[in-house]
Every structure is written in C-alpha cells, then in structure tokens.
Amino acid sequence: MRAGAPTAVVGASTVSLSRAAQDAGAELHVLDFAPGILREAGEWLGLPEDRRHLVDVTGELPERLRGRYHLVVADRLVNRFSAADLPGGLRGLRDLVAEGGTLALTVRFGWYDRDRQIHDALTPAEQRLFWRPDVGEIDYAAVPDRDIPLPTWGGISGEVMREHIRGRGREARFHQDELLAAIADLGGLDRTDLVEAANGTALVVLRKAALRKGEHHDPA
Structure with a gap:
C-alpha cells in the first residue's frame, strides 16, 4: 500500500485491510454489493460517500471505476463466488485495476x-x-x-x-491449479507472487500489464 495511491478494498467486512490502507495514507475506496455492511463499514472508517461504492464485481462495473485503482485487495472474496460466478468475478476485479497496477487476492484452497x-x-x-x-x-x-x-x-x-x-x-471450492487456470484463461494479469500459508490460505499477487500503444484488454 502506498501513500496517496488509489486503493480499493473489495468486501466491506474486511475492515482491517481498509484500516491498514488508511494508516498507509492510501486513497481508500471500499466496494461491496450489500448496502448495509457498506454503510456500516463506511461510517466506522469515516469514509466520504464518494469513496463508498455499491458494486457487484461479478456484474457490469460502472465506467467510473474501470481502471481506477493502483491496488485492488480482496480477502477470500473469490471463495464467496459460485463456480458460475468465478470467471465474471475475476474479470470484474481485473477491470478495477489500472494499467501497471496490482491485484492482491487471499484465497482459501479446499474446504474450510x-x-x-x-x-x-x-x-x-x-x-x-x-x-x-x-x-x-x-x-x-x-x-x-x-x-x-x-x-x-x-x-x-x-x-x-x-x-x-x-x-x-x-x-x-477449488484447488490452486484451478484458480490459476481461470486467471490465465481470463488474460490481462501476470502472476508476480504466490505465498502459501499452513492453513490452506494463499496470497496471490497479480499485475495488470501496461498496454502498448494500439493494444487493449479484452473486456469479455
């Protein structure tokens, strides 16, 4: 997390991540599909309304949020997706990230x-x-x-x-190779790190490549 950098925490209940972003001086935005938890988290964090976004990342993103964030963080959010929603959810997370920015996901592999x-x-x-x-x-x-x-x-x-x-x-519920295959199929993201923990949770760090002139990411 970097001071002044536009940073999105996707999942309002992970207030510890949001607080860490604030402590680092980042320009924090919080996204969630549930209005109640978004409102409560926003009030607890003291976030202005224009940094609280009622968004379902498995659906169509508002244009104002596309490519906006230097860093997008989601703690075990992909575990909340159904199998059918996983490709769309990964696409939505990718599309929040600015060119050259980072998507950091914590993921629980296997069963809880x-x-x-x-x-x-x-x-x-x-x-x-x-x-x-x-x-x-x-x-x-x-x-x-x-x-x-x-x-x-x-x-x-x-x-x-x-x-x-x-x-x-x-x-x-998926294995590591299944998630990495879904990310590879999506395109537009390069894996820079994968850190595994003993409890089955891993941190997956992905970078959205900066486009060369004339290129564009496939929005499909």
Missing part, C-alpha cells in the same frame, strides 16, 4: 473447517445437496432445519448462526 464439520453431521442424502463435486460448489442453503453441530463465531450460535450460514448460499 466449517465445511467439513457440517458435511460430517449430514446424512448421505443431505451431503449430496451440500457438496456438489461435479461443479465444485458448497451449498450452504442446504443446511437442514434439524439440530446438527454448527460452528460458532463470537457470540453467534444456534438458529442465528444457521440462518447466517444458509444466507451464504453457493460458494466455489
């Missing part, structure tokens, strides 16, 4: 501990709804009404946690 905990508590029929290996998706909406062990988060548990988990819907 909570995925295994829930899966192991399900019947075989429920497991087939929860985990779809044919498309590489977990479907949290398939968590049943019956009493099963659920993860806790802070003081959240029980029915509140059940509804929170169900609300996550479908999420992709």
Whole structure:
C-alpha cells in the first residue's frame, strides 16, 4: 500500500485491510454489493460517500471505476463466488485495476473447517445437496432445519448462526491449479507472487500489464 495511491478494498467486512490502507495514507475506496455492511463499514472508517461504492464485481462495473485503482485487495472474496460466478468475478476485479497496477487476492484452497464439520453431521442424502463435486460448489442453503453441530463465531450460535450460514448460499471450492487456470484463461494479469500459508490460505499477487500503444484488454 502506498501513500496517496488509489486503493480499493473489495468486501466491506474486511475492515482491517481498509484500516491498514488508511494508516498507509492510501486513497481508500471500499466496494461491496450489500448496502448495509457498506454503510456500516463506511461510517466506522469515516469514509466520504464518494469513496463508498455499491458494486457487484461479478456484474457490469460502472465506467467510473474501470481502471481506477493502483491496488485492488480482496480477502477470500473469490471463495464467496459460485463456480458460475468465478470467471465474471475475476474479470470484474481485473477491470478495477489500472494499467501497471496490482491485484492482491487471499484465497482459501479446499474446504474450510466449517465445511467439513457440517458435511460430517449430514446424512448421505443431505451431503449430496451440500457438496456438489461435479461443479465444485458448497451449498450452504442446504443446511437442514434439524439440530446438527454448527460452528460458532463470537457470540453467534444456534438458529442465528444457521440462518447466517444458509444466507451464504453457493460458494466455489477449488484447488490452486484451478484458480490459476481461470486467471490465465481470463488474460490481462501476470502472476508476480504466490505465498502459501499452513492453513490452506494463499496470497496471490497479480499485475495488470501496461498496454502498448494500439493494444487493449479484452473486456469479455
């Protein structure tokens, strides 16, 4: 993060990243598709309205945001995409980045501990709804009404946690080579670093190449 550099944190709930950008003196912008969390995070960070952007990066980006940011950061955001949304989500993240800028993604490869905990508590029929290996998706909406062990988060548990988990819907679960192949298929980004952690999370750092005269990135 660099002082004065236009920097986008995609995912308003990752306020620690946003605060780090502010502490570094970056020109922080926060993007999220959920108006409530965007408003709360913006107020907590003291962000002016013109630096809060209600945007779904899997869809069409507003023209004003295309190629705007020297640095775009997303913490495990790609894990929230469904398998069908992954190519569009990666494209949206790429298109936020200015020529010569950087896209930094943290990614969890494989299952979360909570995925295994829930899966192991399900019947075989429920497991087939929860985990779809044919498309590489977990479907949290398939968590049943019956009493099963659920993860806790802070003081959240029980029915509140059940509804929170169900609300996550479908999420992709993939291996490192699958993500890197999707990035390569997209084009316009060069990998500069990949740092793996012991818990299955990795930092993927990508650079958007500066275009030579007469070239253009394929927006498709």
